[in-house]
Amino acid sequence: MEPRDNLPDETAKTLERIGRYAKRLDSQFKLLKFRFGLSALFGLVPGIGGGIDALLAAYFIYLMWSVSGRLPKTLRARMLLNFGIDRIIGLIPFLGESLFKCNLRNFHLFENYLYEANRKNSMVQ
Numbered sequence: 670m671e672p673r674d675n676l677p678d679e680t681a682k683t684l685e686r687i688g689r690y691a692k693r694l695d696s697q698f699k700l701l702k703f704r705f706g707l708s709a710l711f712g713l714v715p716g717i718g719g720g721i722d723a724l725l726a727a728y729f730i731y732l733m734w735s736v737s738g739r740l741p742k743t744l745r746a747r748m749l750l751n752f753g754i755d756r757i758i759g760l761i762p763f764l765g766e767s768l769f770k771c772n773l774r775n776f777h778l779f780e781n782y783l784y785e786a787n788r789k790n791s792m793v794q
Contacts, residue, residue, distance in 0.1 A: 676787050683736050684780060690729060691776035694722075709766040712759055719759060722766065726752055729772050733779045744782055748775045 676684065696704040711722040730748050734740055755771030 675791060676783065680736075680783060680787075684783060687729075687732055687736070687779070688776055690732070691772040694725060694729065694772040695770040696773060703767065705767040706770075706772075708759075708770075708772065712762050712766040719756075722759065723756060726755065726772055730775060733775065740779075740782065744778060747778055751775050751778075 693706055694708045695706040697706045698704065708722045708726070711718040711725075714721070730752060733748070734745065751769075751771040751774045755766075755769050758765040758769045
């Protein structure tokens with residue numbers, strides 16, 4: 670059995686919940702072959718749409734940081750860099766939010782970190 674399949678139940682459930690949240694924000698809908706999420710739709714609302722999206726993305730990062738206790742500084746920096754790039758690219762309505770998908774990127778960083786930490790822990794035991 671791979672360490673990927675051997676995450677503690679609570680961690681696996683939380684990871685699944687956070688993954689669903691990332692998908693809703695970045696790739697829930699499909700139009701032709703183009704995937705987009707709520708972030709892209711918020712970007713269409715003049716004035717407040719970008720702010721709402723930024724708050725949700727920041728909350729998403731907070732969720733990941735609070736779940737695992739202490740994430741490495743490099744991982745936190747990459748997540749914040751993704752967030753910053755998303756904010757800049759997001760200035761292009763709809764298209765910008767649909768291209769970069771910082772929530773999915775940050776989720777995959779977090780997921781890989783948890784699996785790697787689990788693999789290291791299972792090797793020690």
